[in-house]
Amino acid sequence: MGKIGIIIKREYLTRVVKKSFLVMTIIGPILMAALMIGPAYLAHMDEESAKDILVIDQTGAFQKYRLNSTYLTNYRLKKDSVPFDSSKVMVRRLPDTKNLKFIFLDKDMSLSEAKELLRNTENYALLLIPHNFVSQPMINLYSKKEAVLGITSYLENKLEKEIQIEKLKIKGVDPDILRNTKTDINVSTIIIEESGEEKESFSAITMIMGIAGGFLIYFFIFMYGAQVMRGVIEEKTNRIIEVIISSVKPFELMMGKIIGVALVGLTQFLLWIILTSIIVSTVTAVLTVPQSEIIKQQAPTSIMGGTSNIATTNFADDTNKVDTIVKQLNKFIASVNWGLILGSFLFYFIFGYLMYAALFAAIGSAVDNEADTQQFMLPVTIPLILGLVMMQTILENPDGTIAYWFSIIPLTSPIVMMMRIPFGVPVIDLVLSMIILVSSFFFFTWLSGKIYRVGILMYGKKVNYKEIWKWIRYH
Amino acid sequence: MPERMTFLKIENISKTYIQHQALDNVSIDVKKGSVFGLLGPNGAGKTTLIRIINQIIAPDQGEVFLDGKKLLPEDVRNIGYLPEERGLYKKMKVGEQAIYLARLKGLSRKEAVERLKYWFKKFEITAWWDKKVEELSKGMQQKIQFIVTILHEPKLLIFDEPFSGFDPINANLLKNEILDLKEKGATIIFSTHNMASVEEICDDIALINNSKKILDGSVKDVKASYKSNRYKIVFDGAINAMQLSLRHQYKVLENETKENTTNLILEVSDTSISTNDLIASLLPLGKIRSFSDIVPSIDEIFIKVVNENKPAL
Numbered sequence: 001m002g003k004i005g006i007i008i009k010r011e012y013l014t015r016v017v018k019k020s021f022l023v024m025t026i027i028g029p030i031l032m033a034a035l036m037i038g039p040a041y042l043a044h045m046d047e048e049s050a051k052d053i054l055v056i057d058q059t060g061a062f063q064k065y066r067l068n069s070t071y072l073t074n075y076r077l078k079k080d081s082v083p084f085d086s087s088k089v090m091v092r093r094l095p096d097t098k099n100l101k102f103i104f105l106d107k108d109m110s111l112s113e114a115k116e117l118l119r120n121t122e123n124y125a126l127l128l129i130p131h132n133f134v135s136q137p138m139i140n141l142y143s144k145k146e147a148v149l150g151i152t153s154y155l156e157n158k159l160e161k162e163i164q165i166e167k168l169k170i171k172g173v174d175p176d177i178l179r180n181t182k183t184d185i186n187v188s189t190i191i192i193e194e195s196g197e198e199k200e201s202f203s204a205i206t207m208i209m210g211i212a213g214g215f216l217i218y219f220f221i222f223m224y225g226a227q228v229m230r231g232v233i234e235e236k237t238n239r240i241i242e243v244i245i246s247s248v249k250p251f252e253l254m255m256g257k258i259i260g261v262a263l264v265g266l267t268q269f270l271l272w273i274i275l276t277s278i279i280v281s282t283v284t285a286v287l288t289v290p291q292s293e294i295i296k297q298q299a300p301t302s303i304m305g306g307t308s309n310i311a312t313t314n315f316a317d318d319t320n321k322v323d324t325i326v327k328q329l330n331k332f333i334a335s336v337n338w339g340l341i342l343g344s345f346l347f348y349f350i351f352g353y354l355m356y357a358a359l360f361a362a363i364g365s366a367v368d369n370e371a372d373t374q375q376f377m378l379p380v381t382i383p384l385i386l387g388l389v390m391m392q393t394i395l396e397n398p399d400g401t402i403a404y405w406f407s408i409i410p411l412t413s414p415i416v417m418m419m420r421i422p423f424g425v426p427v428i429d430l431v432l433s434m435i436i437l438v439s440s441f442f443f444f445t446w447l448s449g450k451i452y453r454v455g456i457l458m459y460g461k462k463v464n465y466k467e468i469w470k471w472i473r474y475h
Numbered sequence: 476m477p478e479r480m481t482f483l484k485i486e487n488i489s490k491t492y493i494q495h496q497a498l499d500n501v502s503i504d505v506k507k508g509s510v511f512g513l514l515g516p517n518g519a520g521k522t523t524l525i526r527i528i529n530q531i532i533a534p535d536q537g538e539v540f541l542d543g544k545k546l547l548p549e550d551v552r553n554i555g556y557l558p559e560e561r562g563l564y565k566k567m568k569v570g571e572q573a574i575y576l577a578r579l580k581g582l583s584r585k586e587a588v589e590r591l592k593y594w595f596k597k598f599e600i601t602a603w604w605d606k607k608v609e610e611l612s613k614g615m616q617q618k619i620q621f622i623v624t625i626l627h628e629p630k631l632l633i634f635d636e637p638f639s640g641f642d643p644i645n646a647n648l649l650k651n652e653i654l655d656l657k658e659k660g661a662t663i664i665f666s667t668h669n670m671a672s673v674e675e676i677c678d679d680i681a682l683i684n685n686s687k688k689i690l691d692g693s694v695k696d697v698k699a700s701y702k703s704n705r706y707k708i709v710f711d712g713a714i715n716a717m718q719l720s721l722r723h724q725y726k727v728l729e730n731e732t733k734e735n736t737t738n739l740i741l742e743v744s745d746t747s748i749s750t751n752d753l754i755a756s757l758l759p760l761g762k763i764r765s766f767s768d769i770v771p772s773i774d775e776i777f778i779k780v781v782n783e784n785k786p787a788l
Binding site: 003006007010014234235238239240242243244245246247248249250457459470471474 | 492493526529530531532548551554556558560561562563564565566567575576578579580620623
């Protein structure tokens with residue numbers, strides 16, 4: 001093993017056995033898995049805790065069945081012990097959703113009585129639809145807690161439509177015609193490849209991939225670049241630097257450190273991918289098994305009665321939806337050029353990191369402690385942050401001028417190009433960006449080497465840009 | 476002592492930093508198996524010269540030869556360097572760190588472990604092997620630094636201010652080890668502004684001031700050349716001052732009688748007078764207790780030479 005190999009080994013091993021590395025290795029996949037599973041799980045949770053909303057519909061137009069007054073009296077007397085029979089309050093015009101169940105009260109019940117009912121039961125809110133609702137579209141929602149935003153927007157949306165229908169009815173339009181004109185549009189965008197092949201595109205997932213790729217690169221460059229800088233400062237403040245550079249060349253030490261830390265980053269990335277996929281597959285396996293069991297159990301009862309029939313159909317609907325999502329996902333996975341994405345991720349990570357790490361090493365060499373790094377950190381971090389700030393603009397228009405230049409300029413290209421790649425990038429752009437990045441890597445490493453070899457032997461001197469410029473020009 | 480071969484030859488080295496000349500045409504010969512003292516005030520250019528020998532920086536001009544051959548990058552294997560600014564990785568374990576530094580000098584892991592065991596035993600620090608450096612005292616860390624410097628058995632050893640920060644016991648241990656290494660044939664360069672240590676262990680010295688070499692030679696020769704021709708004679712009781720004034724070969728610089736002892740300092744103007752003649756002429760004066768040659772210490776020579784070479788303001 002050459003000397004640079006010995007240095008790489010030390011830099012790698014001392015970092016990999018650190019507690020912080022272990023913690024990051026464990027926390028990272030948990031976070032990533034949580035990000036992937038979390039939304040689905042939360043949606044699942046919401047389903048379970050559907051909210052009951054009491055409704056006084058003075059117009060009488062929003063319900064099909066009215067609540068039996070005997071039932072209501074019983075309910076009021078026994079309070080919580082008697083559950084509402086929701087099948088009896090099935091409505092068409094204000095349908096229940098996954099999260100909301102509407103319970104219609106007697107249309108003539110007074111508001112104060114209804115409020116009293118709301119207070120004494122577990123119901124979430126009370127909706128009053130006044131009799132002059134069509135002419136004066138103003139309704140009140142009484143709730144015990146701050147009403148969730150989703151409820152009001154759902155109600156507004158639904159009721160607006162109803163008023164529209166009512167108004168059209170008044171003008172003499174047949175409600176059946178209205179029903180027939182209702183259409184759901186699902187826009188499916190298709191990319192026509194230059195080869196003439198057609199490919200369905202998946203904008204949302206593509207966008208997420210762009211964000212994830214750009215953000216990961218940003219995160220890795222920052223985290224591991226800073227580690228290189230701290231390592232250099234440590235050697236300087238420890239005063240071990242002169243002992244080491246009497247054995248190896250400063251450039252070898254710098255490169256050994258940069259490569260060693262890069263390997264730590266790659267190791268961490270690999271562990272993240274492995275652990276995340278283990279966690280995600282385990283959790284999804286655990287979550288999906290009981291669901292399919294429920295469906296199996298539910299299926300035979302469907303012949304027995306109307307109510308459970310509805311429930312099963314709903315469930316079948318849900319599983320159908322899941323099936324479509326899985327199919328879509330599979331289609332998506334097949335449509336993505338994973339080789340290109342992963343290959344370019346590795347490329348932009350490695351060269352982007354190497355370029356920035358060299359700059360971070362130069363900064364570390366020029367200062368005596370971390371507090372002094374501020375003034376030099378700024379110009380190095382600005383392009384990195386800029387790449388992230390421009391994310392929205394770039395994702396909105398991944399082929400625009402801004403996206404193009406930011407993915408060509410080497411200091412931002414690793415982040416921005418990773419955002420563009422999932423959308424498809426002309427080969428010429430990609431090749432140009434890569435060539436410029438590699439050349440910049442060589443240039444910045446050369447430049448940093450010059451700063452580094454002077455800087456590491458400078459103690460107790462406040463260094464400014466003028467000074468560093470002299471170091472660079474100094475043969 | 477037979478004339479020794481030159482081991483390290485520094486030829487007309489100049490080095491200019493940004494707006495500051497650190498070395499100006501400096502040439503030095505270090506003889507094989509000798510201890511060479513590189514002296515000079517702070518900022519004179521000693522550390523720059525040492526860094527050039529260690530190939531940490533390159534000279535603008537001039538060349539360095541080791542054992543007759545031009546210095547090559549591979550020669551780091553033959554040089555052991557204990558810098559003035561020295562330290563260790565605080566979070567790393569002692570043994571592991573020593574192996575790492577030894578391997579950077581070109582030892583195999585096996586060689587490094589074997590030799591380290593020997594030295595750790597010798598310095599009675601075997602128990603520290605698995606301790607982190609930050610757990611050790613400064614003196615302990617310096618022992619490890621010393622071991623790491625000499626572990627690859629270099630032919631040339633360079634110590635920059637080796638005793639700074641050492642307590643007297645460890646300083647003495649270090650001094651004995653350095654002399655031991657010399658016995659074993661190593662050539663040693665010793666950079667310091669602490670002159671007291673120089674006279675004891677150095678064979679030759681060079682004095683650098685304001686980036687120039689202003690004096691070099693063997694300790695003996697340097698002292699001889701700054702010999703003052705002064706003598707100090709101590710008498711019991713008072714002396715016959717009348718007789719003293721009659722002599723013309725010397726000048727009386729001091730003549731003081733205190734508590735039944737007379738101290739007499741004479742400067743001989745005529746260098747042809749032998750010590751024996753001088754003593755003979757002094758015998759009638761009184762009862763001589765001691766007679767000694769006043770030789771300037773390296774310290775005094777250092778101050779004298781540096782002051783003589785002060786740039787005119």
